Amino acid sequence: MLDPCRPDAFDRDFTLFYFAYRAFTGAADTALTEQGMGRAHHRILTFLAYSPGMSVGELCQALQLTKQAINGPLRKLGDEQLVRMTPGERDRRRKELHLTERGADLERKLHERQRALFAAALEEAGPEAAEGWRRILAPLAGRDWEAFTRSVEARRAEGKPQP
Amino acid sequence: MLDPCRPDAFDRDFTLFYFAYRAFTGAADTALTEQGMGRAHHRILTFLAYSPGMSVGELCQALQLTKQAINGPLRKLGDEQLVRMTPGERDRRRKELHLTERGADLERKLHERQRALFAAALEEAGPEAAEGWRRILAPLAGRDWEAFTRSVEARRAEGKPQP
DNA sequence: CGGTTTAGGTCAAGGTTGTTGACCCAAGTC
DNA sequence: GACTTGGGTCAACAACCTTGACCTAAACCG
Structure with a gap:
């Protein structure tokens, strides 16, 4: 079943992967650009939809971005009432991030x-x-x-x- | 089968998609960085492996990049003997792009x-x-x-x- | 208690990567 | 011969992300 030299069928899958990913993110990106947002905002919404309650640091790790890079988009999302940030119960240094109603709506739309x-x-x-x-x-x-x-x-x- | 309000299972798939794509490209990118190359070079190699004989313009369209953005990486790949460029038979303005042996080897390795x-x-x-x-x-x-x-x-x- | 670590925010400088716009040549088309 | 098209090049600029330094407030720990 495995051709050790060159299982050429996969070349096609790799380009398909590329196209699919670009279409996936591109659609949301253009929708967000009209509202002054971009890729980073999209990713944050996606991750918080799946994993509510993350902290800023966990988000940085998941997206592999520095806190400086995240700060802008995250603040914008807060200003726009799309993300709610509450201090953690057990550790008030942590900010626990959740989508608001509006944020969840936007994610659904995207x-x-x-x-x-x-x-x-x-x-x-x-x-x-x-x-x-x-x-x-x-x-x-x-x-x-x-x-x-x-x-x-x-x-x-x-x-x-x-x- | 379809929950019209919120088929929440897909949230997980979306983040999985993100992680998988990042791992997929990231591995190749770090390998290429050591040789002074990056994402663009990786994509060109991938596309030429699946679709040999593309022209520069077709590559631009496939990757959604301008010719200026492609020119650098493509020239580097030519200089490194990873990609061969031959004028088209029917239209000598076109450059037909193919992986060389070395290029195909590198793509396999990546x-x-x-x-x-x-x-x-x-x-x-x-x-x-x-x-x-x-x-x-x-x-x-x-x-x-x-x-x-x-x-x-x-x-x-x-x-x-x-x- | 006081020192140290940790989560997060902010300012500044710099790089990479892409863009638009203008201009060029050579090869095809009419 | 005039025009169009594929490709290359130069220059200016913007988006985005990085490193590095410095700051606060909260938690931890001897």
């Missing part, structure tokens, strides 16, 4: 099309398609992804008991 | 790990995983991808008869 495309692919190709996608991407994403999801679930587990 | 991960996922999850991956990504990639693959196949069909 990914409306992508969700629809995902859903359509599931309808057409069945849930195995989504499973296949995850089984390919997760190994590609590697340790960073594992660490990230672990931290997300830890936060979730911790938040549930005392809401 | 994607070695990704190929292995793909292959491992196929071993483990079966070919449906790769099919699922493509059935999700292709709709996401949209028209640009369709147009691109069409042009690639047209070039292939044209090149075959008279090599």
Whole structure:
């Protein structure tokens, strides 16, 4: 099954990956540009939608950006009432970040099309398609992804008991 | 099957997408940085591996970059004997771009790990995983991808008869 | 308690990477 | 011969991110 010399089929997958990612982010980016925002804002919204309650530092680590780079976009999102920042209960130095109603709405709007495309692919190709996608991407994403999801679930587990 | 309000499962997929893409490009980028190259060089190699014979203009369109932005990286790749540029047969204004042996070697090295991960996922999850991956990504990639693959196949069909 | 570490914010300088705009040549088209 | 097109080049500029230094407030610790 494995051609050791050159499994050329993958060349196509690599360019497909590139196109898909660019379309994925590009659509949201152009929508945001009209509101004076960009890639960074998009990413923050995406991450907070999946993982509410992150701190600034965790966000920096997840996005691999410095705090200086994050500060501008994050402040703008706060000013626009899209992200709420509350001091942590146990450690008030931490800022816990959450989407506001408006922020969640915007995130939904940004990914409306992508969700629809995902859903359509599931309808057409069945849930195995989504499973296949995850089984390919997760190994590609590697340790960073594992660490990230672990931290997300830890936060979730911790938040549930005392809401 | 479709929750119209918020099919929240996809939030996770979106962050996974981000991590996977970053890991995918990041690995190659760091490898290239040591040789004074970067993202753009990586993309050019990837695209030429899948689609040999592209012209400079087609490459610009595929990568959505201006000719000024492409010129530097492309020249460097030529200087390093990684890419060969030959005037087109029918239209000598066009430059037809191909990987050299060394270029193909480098591309293989850059994607070695990704190929292995793909292959491992196929071993483990079966070919449906790769099919699922493509059935999700292709709709996401949209028209640009369709147009691109069409042009690639047209070039292939044209090149075959008279090599 | 007082010293040290940690989370976060801010200012400044610098680099990389891309853009637009103008101008050029050589090769094709009419 | 006039015009268009593929490609190259120079220059100015903008977006974005980096490093590095310095600051506050809160937490930790002997």
